Amino acid sequence: MKRDIAQQLEGYQDVLQLVQAAETLGEDFSSERGAVAAYLNRLHPARLSLRVSHIQMETPSTKTFRMVPVDGVLPPFQAGQYVALQVEVNGIRTNRPLSIASSPSQTGYYDLTVKRVPGGLVSNYLLDTIQVGDHLASSAPDGSFVYNPLLHGRRLVFIAGGSGITPFMSMIREVSDRGLDRHITLVYGNRSEDDIIYHDELTVMAARLANLTYVPVVEQPGPAYTGEKGFMTGALIEKAAGNLNGAMVYLCGPSGMYDFCLAELQARGVTARRIRREMFGPPVNVSRSPGWPAGIEEDDHFTVSIVDGPTISARAGTPLLNTFEEAGLAPPSQCRSGECSMCRVRVMKGRVFQPAGVPLRQSDHRLGYVHGCVSYPVEDLEILMEARR
Amino acid sequence: METYDAVIIGAGNAGLTAGAALAQGGAKVVVLERHTIPGGCATSFCRGRFEFEVALHQLSGIGTPEKPGPLRMVLDQLGVMEHLTFMPMSDLYHVMIPGKLDILLEPDRARTTATLKHHFPDEAEGIDAFFDLVYRVFGEVIGAFYFKDPDVHRDKYPLYFQYGLKPLQAVLDDHFRDPLLKTALTPYWTYMGLPPSQLSFIDMAAMLFAYIEFLPFHLQGGSQALSTALADRIVQCGGRIRYNCPVARILVENGRVTGVATAEGETIRARQVVSNASKIATYVDMLAPDQVPAAVWGELKRTSISPSAFTLYLGLDQPPEALGISSSTNFILGHTDADMAYARMKDRDIDHRDGMMMTCYTLIDPTFSPPGTSQVALITLKFGDAWLQVPPAQYAAEKYRVADAMLQQAEQVFPGLRTHIEEMEIATPITHMRYLGTPRGAIYGFEKHIKDSPVFLPNQMHIEGLFLAGGWVGGNGFQPTLESGFKTGQAVLRRLEMHQ
Known part of the structure; x- marks a missing residue:
């Protein structure tokens, strides 16, 4: 707006005085530099750097890894929340959500208990390879499987x-x-x-x-x-x-x-x-889920072409997210259960199977957005991966 | 290295409309968004069998196909209207002070004034005069600014020159005696975050005029449907969106923008950069102090940060009627003292002195929650400062404590609400700070003081090639931010043509 118009407005001089006062007395926002990130880092850091301080054998198939911070302090969590532990196994970068088993009143460490999954990529790696002193990265604690004191009662x-x-x-x-x-x-x-x-x-x-x-x-x-x-x-x-x-x-x-x-x-x-x-990962034998298309075996393979990316072969019974990771693509992910929305990709062509109960947004349906962690290829696909690094 | 005509920082409302305008105009554009979903505030999240709307309450500026509002025209030009289902709301709002005030207004001038006169028969004359003034003043604003009259002067637009800088309270006091009537007319002050004593009369006139003439709207699929449609439009027009891609720095060489650097350390070149991040993040965090002209520090210093909000998202296992919910937009107030309510926004606690809004769009849109259920949001404005003082270890407990207090207030009007909650999510100012990246979790940008209106603080370019769009450099809320991005996109296009 032109200044000459402003000057003719009734009360212009009074407001101008307020402007001048504020320019003298107002807050100096240059001190805000880094403030948002610094605060959030105390509560919801983007990434945690952890060290294994102790390993406890729980059962013949289960160990508990006690994780302490490499530096700084661990963010607080609510009992029932998980962290996504990041690993690289056989050149595949992936992660697994693990509920924290220790008490939230214990602020020095997170206990992560891992059970062997026969043939499982990550559980076998963690149980057989990880030693005291090893460093691992994880997400910050997240998840809504927690006690709500307002609703849950005694x-x-x-x-x-x-x-x-x-x-x-x-x-x-x-x-x-x-x-x-x-x-x-x-x-x-x-x-x-x-x-x-x-x-x-x-x-x-x-x-x-x-x-x-x-x-x-x-x-x-x-x-x-x-x-x-x-x-x-x-x-x-x-x-x-x-x-x-x-x-x-x-x-x-x-x-x-x-x-x-x-x-x-x-x-x-x-x-x-x-x-x-609690969301507990993808189903074990997905082809037994209701609605799985007849005539398709879990070992069937389909062609998945990534827009502006490679074309890969994908096994029907493996979640798309895992296939992407095996192909060296590393879309962000966290809960691996369809809850956190981190790994959403868009199906441009073809059809995927999603088990019942996977939470999708209304608008996801129209444009074909799905959660890669709980989507299975049942046709050849074209995928738009907009969060690729 | 990637090179673009324009880089857009942030896929919020303004980032998306700027991106769509640019992509549609043939520019090579990329939108960089740090989250994995578009929208910023204009988003949703799922809990159990519910999809919760985060921020949209009453969309203004849509109007009807026969009488289109300005936002409908923008969305039409961006080619997204055909994918969206807008539903008009039958209520303007239901305003309550338990035991004292209970009025339901409709988005219709004649019916609204009749209802008000029915409740306040002694003030009939003032009611007519007030609405007459609202319409005439806003008519002048439209003529002078929306239609860009090249010759704006006092003789042509006398009311604008008289009322342009007046606070709302002064105009209310000129027209009415009963504080209850003043309260009944003005709960929308919370849509801008300043009480009538500080809010511009013109801003309230604009809201009343827009909601009555173009109706408040709900959008099927919520605001996420709009964000997703705009993001899709960008991609369909050959633009790109990269999610999970936070921008760390804006690159400047010889006083002009040359691109951005992502948090991952990647450089993306562009002659034009549109920032949909907060003005503070843009100038204070993404640029080095010596790159920022002195005028910017002056602009920042004279302004103050708007409130954030405390919100309860509730999925209830009963339909609205069974819970006694009959109106989609409810303002539940404890008293008529808006200044006190504003002062209370600095406190974390919630009690009878705080006003709150309760919305239930299941009433308008049965697909808004599963059959036999309802989705409800309870919102009150709160500044983020007091929440920043909560030690991290106490944060969860404090969240529940304040949520409990808020539910107690809501249960004064809707008894038994708590016993039907199936899903609940609590958002504090810290939550808003986490997802929006704004200082103190501000949701309305800077405070919309009269002294900081565009008359005194226009959205100027301070670094060659750097545009700002959104609620930090103009009006807050859906319609203003969506329009701000569209206009910015057009301005960038003009510049790109100039350079060719």
Whole structure:
């Protein structure tokens, strides 16, 4: 606007005085240099540099890696949150989300518990290669599988399967450390007695704490086993926890466990509002998921051409994100469960399979945006990867 | 090394419309965005079976195909209208002070004035006069500035010259006696972040005029649908968007912009750079102090940083009617003292002295949340300063504490709300700072004081080739920032043509 117009406005001189005063008395924003980044770095750093300070053998197939900061301090987290641990295995840069198992009141380290996945790229690497003193990078803690004091109340039922125990371990340790008034029933399913992680610690804590009930459940126990056997049925959960009405039920474990337990809970009238479930990675045998196209085998391969990038061969039963990583492309990623949106790519041509329940935005559907971590090629594809480094 | 006609820093509203205007105009353009999704504020996130709208509350400037608003014309020119479904809102707003005030206004001048006169019969004359003034003043503003009259002078636009710098409160006091009426007419001050004693009357006139004449709109798929459509338009026109690509520095040689350097250390050359980052991030963080002209430091110093917000995003397991929610836009206030409400914005706590907005667009758009549920947002403006004082280790607990206080206030009007929450996410000023990168989590750019309006502080180019677009160099909110980017894109195009 022209200055001569401004000068004719009623009250111009008065406002001009305010301008002059502010120019003298106002804040010097040059001191803001780096301020946003510095603050956020205390709470949500982009990347953590960690060192393995201790390795604990938990079961024949599981170890806990105690991670301390290489420099500085670790950001705080809420019990139940995870970090994405970055690794390079056989030249493949990838990451895995691992729930922090230690208590949030323990600020010196994060305990990350890793269970061997037969044939798994990362678990075998971590368990067989990583030594005390090794350095690893990770994301900052993230995730919304946490206790909400406004909504969740005092009666909590935790249903864990296998390594799905880790977020619950953090929550239970916090309740123990801080003497919190929350009543927890943990129902913890495993294939065999040998697979139960933290069994001794949980047994000791349950004996000590009146507000913790611990019920291990073993699918295929040995002859000496005397505890609960078989699957985690609704009847078993109710027997352990009492009436589920009014309780908050949390689930963390493999997809098969969700399918089974969710149906059991729903049959007992537990509403969606009273169920919290952690995203636990892509399904193990995706071709058994409802809706998987007939006639396509997991070992079938399709051609994926990346716009302005290479053309690669992709296995139908492998998440696209993993295929991209194997091809040396490293799109950003974090949760590997379809939740964080980091690895979103756009399918320009062709079709992918996405398991039911993967959260997509309404607008993603129109333009073909998908989460690479939970999308499987079932046709030849053309992919736009806009977050490629 | 990559070379472009123009680089755009940030895929917020203004970055996207600037990018689309440039790509469509044939420029070789790249948009660099540090997140993995476009939109900035104009985005959404998923929790459980809900997709939550982050920031859009009542989109202004759309109008109807027969009577298009300025934003519809911009989106039409950018070729994205056909992909978007806009839904007009039947309510302007529902304003409440429990026990004292309860008025629902509609986006229709005659009905709004009739409703106000029904509630305040003694002030009928003032109500007519106020709306008459709003329309006449804004009519002058449109004639003088929107249609770019080359000869603006006092005889032609007397009301503009009289009211152009007046605070809203003075005009309210001229027309009304009852503080409840003044409150009922002005809850939109929170859309700009300054109470009536400091907000320009012209700004309020613009909001009332725009919402009544062009109606408030909701957008199917939320603001993310618009951001995604604009991003797609850029790509369709041959432009590029790179996500996960934060810019660290703007490169300047011999006083003119030559490109940017990314945080990864990559150099991207361009003769024109459009920054949709905050003005402070642009000049203080992305440039070295000696590259910034003295005039910029003066501009920064005279301004102050706008508030951020504290927001609860709620996914409820009941439809709106079952929860007693009957209006899509609700202002829940505790009193008529806007100055006190503004002063309270410096405090972290929330109590009856804070006003809040409660929106529920499930009422307008059944696809906004799954069948049988509703999506609700509770928002109150808060400055970020007090949140920066919270030690990181106490941050989560403080978040829950304040969220609890906010729910208590909302439950005064909607009892039992808490017992139906299926999903909840809490955003504090720190959350806004994290996702927007703005100092103190500011959501409205600089405060929109009269002394910092474009009359006194025009959006000038201080470094050759460096443009700023968005809420830090003009109006805040969706319509102004989207239009700001479009105009900036056009200005860059003109420059590019000049150089050819």
